[in-house]
Structure formats: C-alpha cells, structure tokens
Amino acid sequence: MKNSILYCLAAASMVLSFFFEKNPAANSASPLATTQQASLLSTLFSGEEEPRLLTASDSVAYDKVAHRLGIEASYTEDKSLLETVVSWLGTPYRYGSNSKSGTDCSGFVTRVFKEVYGVTLQRSSRSMFTSVKHVQKDEMQTGDLVFFRRGPGQPIYHVGIYLKDGKFAHSACGGGVMVSSLNQAYYSRNFYAAGRVER
Template sequence: MKNISLYCLAAAAMALSFLFEQAPSTATSASAPVHAEASFLSGFSLDEEEKPAAAASDSAAYDYYGQALGLRLARTENTTLLRTVLDWMGTPYRYGSNSKKGTDCSGFVTRVFKEVYGITLQRSSRSMFQSVKRVDKDEMETGDLVFFRRGPGQPIYHVGIYLKDGKFAHSATNGGVMVSSLNQAYYHRNFYAAGRVATN
C-alpha cells in the first residue's frame, strides 16, 4: 500500500512537471498582465488525501524555476516573482520602454513589481534608490533591488532585481532581460548598493 502511494505521488509530480514545462509557450501578451498564483492547484479545493499532490506540484515548480533561472532555491522564495521574471526573459532592451516588445532596466523592474506585488515604483533607477531601505550586500533577499554606478560620486545608472546565489534579473543594453551574476567583473566593479521595497 505504501508503494502504491509513492507511485501515485511520483506520477502526479511528473504530470505537473510536464504541464509546467509547457507554460512558457503559452505566455501572455505584453498587454495582458500576469496574475499571481500560489501553486498549480490554487484553483482547486483539496481533500486531506490530495494534499501530498499539491506539495508535489509546488516542488515541481521550484525545480523548474531553479533550473530555468540557474538558481539553487530553498523552496521558500516567492514563486510568483520567479515565474514573472521568467516570463520576461529574452525581452529585448529598449530605452524608455516597459513592455514585452522592449524594456529598459527601470521599466522591467517597475513592471515586475506592479505585476507581482501591486506596487508602483518610481520610473528611474535613481528615484527608486531614494525610496528603498538600504540592506547590506550579504543580507540581500530574493526581491531586493540592486543598484549600479560607474565609480564614486557617479549617478546610479542601472537597477535589477536580486534573485539568489549572487544572481539578479535585469534588462541589459547588450542582451535585454537576462539573469547575470554580481560576481561578473563588470557588475562586481559597478555594484553600488542594495535596497528593499516595503511590500506590505
């Protein structure tokens, strides 16, 4: 009986993983905002016996996001944030824009925060910096903002969203929306500060 339960859980996880892998091909258009969802089964009412399958779906989601974004997830991160970032991946860079046809760095950050948290941020990276709570680099959490400048006394010119493992999502002039590492020489040299937006 125990083996049958394990087989059922494994089958459910595989089915959900397959469904999840199809998600990027059905991404919403630039004009349709992405809606938050707690898990794949958020629209269903679960009986006590079905709850392990829900846990399996959450596990499959974290596995997928971790692999797609190159992160080692603790399975406590905001899945809506991870999914929204993934939906924007590959969007080309376009100065002054904030749509999936093209976006600059602050446009990307403002759209993600609006879609995930319902928060309207200032449109420029410098203005965003004025409204965040500073956090130490070694205390950054998923969803914090990372700011860059080209040396002491220079203005902030770039912003991204911290994910995990020293990696952040941003819209770069040389590739659009992507995940980069703070350990890359360019970003390590120009990193200025991290800040946290109050989300509640």
Template sequence: MKHSILYCLAAASLALSFFFDYAPDSSLTAGSAPIAATASLFPDFSGDNPTVATTRDSLAYHYYSQTLGLTLAYNEDQNLLRTVTDWIGTPYRYGSNSKKGTDCSGFVTRVFQEVYGVTLQRSSRSMFERVKRVAKDEIQSGDLVFFRRGPGQPIYHVGIYLQDGKFAHSACNGGVMISSLNQPYYHRNYYAAGRVAAN
C-alpha cells in the first residue's frame, strides 16, 4: 500500500511537470522576459550542472550517514560507503562471500575487490600478514581492523574501518553490520589495524 501511494504521487508529479515546462519562443527578442518559467518536480541529475552534482552528492552522503550511523564531512570515499551500504544486512555464512551470506573475511575481500580492485587473501590471518601495521590513533577509512581473543591467541575476525571509531564487518550473530571499536566486546578483543598496499 505504501509503495502504491508513492508510485501514484510520482506519476502525478511527472504529469504535472509537463504542464509547467516551457520552451521559450524563438521569436522573442533578446532581453524579453519569458512568459512562464521552467518548473519541474524532478531535478535534472544529468551531471552537467555542478550545482546539481553537488546536491546529488550531498543527498548521497546524507543517506550514507543515516544508514551507516556516521558523521560525515562529505569528502569521504563514496564508492566505499556505497559498497558497504549495499552489503548491510547480508546474513552471516561461514566460508561464503556472496550477498546470500558471507563471513568476515569474505565480506572484506569482496568489498576490496569491488571498491579498490585489490585481491586480498581469503583468511583474516593471511590478510594480517600482508598489511602495513597502523597505530590505533592513526587508523584511516579503508584500513583493516583485526581481533583476537587474548594474548597469544590467533586472529579470528577482521573488519573495514570507516570512521568515528566505527567499522563494517560480518558478525556471526547478525551478518554484515556497523559496530564500534568502543563497544566492550570489540574494545576488549581488538588486536591491531593494518593498511593494504595498492596493487
């Protein structure tokens, strides 16, 4: 029902926009004011107009901010934000890396392939062996964050840092989601961060 109402409103808006569109008559002399102004309920997102492009970007950033729970400066990597957003809610499935289900390392490998064109190792431990270590207070968007259950224990989990202390990952108790490094569980089990070198 909700979608039907939206479709009807969109159709009505489209129909009304035809009544308000105006093509100036070529016979009008220069400097003459047009009789009617062009008006449309649908914005032109052709990309030719920098103002329109900025508006489109602002709307996209606002959407990612709301969806991912981040405070954005509107200059972040939109491709990363869009890709992570597309994966949110994917169920957890051990050993898989598709939108039907994915584990933590599967999610990370797919995002890095889609966003950066980088092929990562399939396990979190193998990933850790090939990254450049980064101090916790120097983590940047796109860095990997690794977790283990105590000193001497193997790495068992990996996620992609976004910002504000938040990271995207596939958790066995909820699938792909955004969590905070400040949550007690992740704060306690945080091990290290690493930066992936470009291919």
C-alpha cells in the first residue's frame, strides 16, 4: 500500500514537471491566462476521458482540443471559440436548422457566434457576406468567416468559421459539422472571400 502511494506521488510529480516545462512563459501575457484556470491534477484524477476545459495552465488539454480541430496550438487562439466548435463536431447536416440535432452551414455559424460572442448574425450565408468587413485571404484570423461560391457570378452558397493553419469549421451536406482545409481541391476552387464580424 505504501509503495502504491509513493508510485502515485512520483507519477504526479513527473507529470507536473513535464507540464511546467511545456507551458510557454508567453502564456502569462496571453488573453487565455486571464481565464479561469483548470488544475492539471483535477483533470488527471477526475476520471474524464476528454477534458472539457481548454486553458493556458493545462497545455495537455489545450493541445488535445487543438489536435481534434487539426490545428497547431499557439495558446493565443480564442479559447471559447475552440471549445464551442469542438462541442458541435459531428452534428449532422440538416437544411434550415440550427440545433445540435442537425444544422446547416449558416445555422452552425449563427449559433456559434451567438454562444461565443453574443452576436446575432444574419441567417443566410449571402446576408452574412454583406454585413462583414472583407479581409484578404492572407490576413485571415481565427474567428473570421469564409465564404464559397461555385464560380464567377454565382451566388454565395456556403459559409464556415476560419480556425487557423488553413482550416475552417463548417456544416457540410456530406458529413455535418466538421473541420476541412482550404487547401482541399473543392474548397480551394470554390473559395470566394473572407470576412470579419464586428464584435
């Protein structure tokens, strides 16, 4: 029994030393550092398979969520946005809906922006496009909207939320809420513009 306790304490000590080595010093200056902190030990011993919180003090959980989104964590991304997008992953596609039982692309975007920023967006991708500040593709930031159309002169038919590293979250007809890459042939060919929502 005594040996078991010693082994547990040694393991906890190793994990904590790893955590403090991995946690960038720059985190203290990031907006994430001001958020409610989650204890690494409480995550380890809570029994949860997938931690819900994503904080600067818990780089392991942060990296895990970033990995699920297919992005490389830099600890400067919007914590609430990433958490919310992860919570919607796998929601089936349903035209005209905007709930976790099913949502279309604009429904997903409007719900995420309402949940994360308290901002009410227009319901259609075309209406959203007219109400955002347009930004260049190489100036996109996490949380910008990405719009797609099927060729010159065609109307906008799809919208998603830009994450980073060329990845964006959206609700697609063939799979529901997922993360895709702007470098995929289909999305690269149909990408039209990016826009920033005033928050």
